Amino acid sequence: MTDADAAVEKLVDVFQHKIAGLSRVLDIPVVSVAKADLVAIALYVHSATGLSGTLSLQWAVDLRPMEPCFRIYYLFSLPGRGAWLIVAIDLPDSDRVYPSITPRIHAAKWYEREIRDLFGLIPEGHPDLRRLVRHEHWPKGTHPLKKDFAWDHVMGRQQGEYRFRHIEGEGVFEVPVGPIHAGIIEPGHFRFSVAGEPVMQLELRHFWKHRGVEKLFENRPLVDGVSLAEKVSGDTSFGHSLAYCEAAERLMGITVPPRARYLRTLFLELERMHNHIGDVGAICNDAAYALALAHASRMKERIMQLADRLTGSRFLRGVNVVGGTAIDVSRTQMDETAREVDSIGRDFGDLASIIFDNASLTDRLESTGVLSERTAWDHGVMGVVGRASNIDRDVRRDHPFAAYADLALRVPVFNYGDVRARVRIRIEEVKESISLIRQVRERIPDGAVRVPALSAPEAGLWALGAVEGWRGEILYYLMAGKGGTIHRCKVRDPSFVNWPAIQFAVLGNIIPDFPLINKSFNLSYAGTDL
């Protein structure tokens, strides 16, 4: 019996009459409940006295072309390796209100606001119902993910103002920053409330780059979604396209050839390496240690040029296709890759020891921007940031995809939760990536790299794709529509989950340390805004 089965048994034991339906979708148990019982059941799944699951994703689907209802899903990650549990509620077409779980489960905070903006479903009892995605100038009643909203609708304008939370008192002042920032980075708005030096409150306002990605997925053929998935967050092009392919392949019942699975592992690790190395340099640069940036960005460039030589794209775009990979890597290229990666590993090892020998740099990094384990768990924080705060989760190990089930992998975890811990996680993961690439070179089997994707799944079926991108767990929920098209695609970049946590990591730090903390999280704005 798996962990998930045990959990479901326990849940059924406690809530016998309240469970409306029990089904399984590709080994994930789905528990349907009535709206009125949702809070009690979700709380049981979440609380430490119950199943201790963290809320990993919450999303809604407009089912009205097939059934007269909206459905909201809650995906929980249970503590056992690889155990997932989904709780679902149905809202009939006439009913737009459902109970909010945010007052007890903080991780739902942004999801519920997002669902309200995109579907017009109102979470009753949510403590903060300001607009999230729809900025104030969007007209009232604009809910783009409802099926009766055209994807190319031309939006009007209205007047409105976002109400920031203010702290009042003697000597308190606010520092607004953005949406356009000083460096070459993406747009977002930060508002600090400061008394003297320490930050008392930070408010984030995002979604400046909302491009309507999830709507653009709808009605496309399933095999066509890959190129759009690559453009969700450019620095994770490969991770996103892989997560999309995993979901689409599971949905269409395709078995990817082993060689393609190994190639995907190789490219995903290359992507992880260049991003982690670049981040280590950039974090040091924000503490005014420019030497590290110069060396790290040089190594990052070497990897990107290597990717360009292997695939014709510095961002590994156009490599993934539903059913495998579009390109193959020859034996000589594989040897070159392994040599280059080894040499970069030695180069980077030198740099890492130089960085940690520097006492004044360590002074800036240590005990700065601490994210406690408790806060991280409450908010469902994941990826590099989570592992620096003792959250031991990694999709590569817990839900193996590509070729990870065949490879030896060590997941580094630290419990300090400060900037230095996040730097160390990155350095350890670069070492792991090099070891994985070496293993891929030794074990890669011969054969085809691609199988045709022909089958059209029945409308209403869905699948989940999960991939450990370099930032953390990327999730794709993909539901088939009529004739092999996409009915709904929910994209979740780890940034969406980790952004709210940054508001807690900066408390008590000074504003000059914010760039350092922000960089050590290094979250994507594009992946959040969609």
Add this chain to the structure above:
Amino acid sequence: MFRIIRKSLKTGVVTGHYPDSAAPTPQVTPETAEKAALFRRSLTIREVDTGSCNACEMEMNALANPIYDIERFGVHIAASPRHADALVVTGPVTCNMERALKDAYKSTPDPKIVIALGDCAIDCGAFKGSYAVTGPVDRHVPVDVKIPGCPPRPSEILAALQALMATRR
């Protein structure tokens, strides 16, 4: 200290170790050439992201690394549009960023050059027609130079900027 020196000596000079641009350099119109003549020796850039997927930002950042080292051509990145000669705009203009783009354009002192970087900035790319996108950059502010690509490689951006700065009256 000695380790840093040893590391630098071992690494040597890496500047210029990149493949040449494969893409044709975009044409510069006479009007743009006239404006650009002022900035022949030094061009200060402010980058504005209006909805890109952040790949263009990564390539702009790569221009500052020791391999491309864009500062050796007199190109600088400014922190504020008020210090800039040129705006580099990436991404389709989303309806939430429209105001901010116009404000940044107004804050840039005249004469100024606007460069649309990447396919999305030129014609909205994959996001064309979406409800959340209000059009390419030249629908909102006048664009002088277009650098196509998804994203353009740093060597291509470098070649286009050099072509712009090499123009004479």
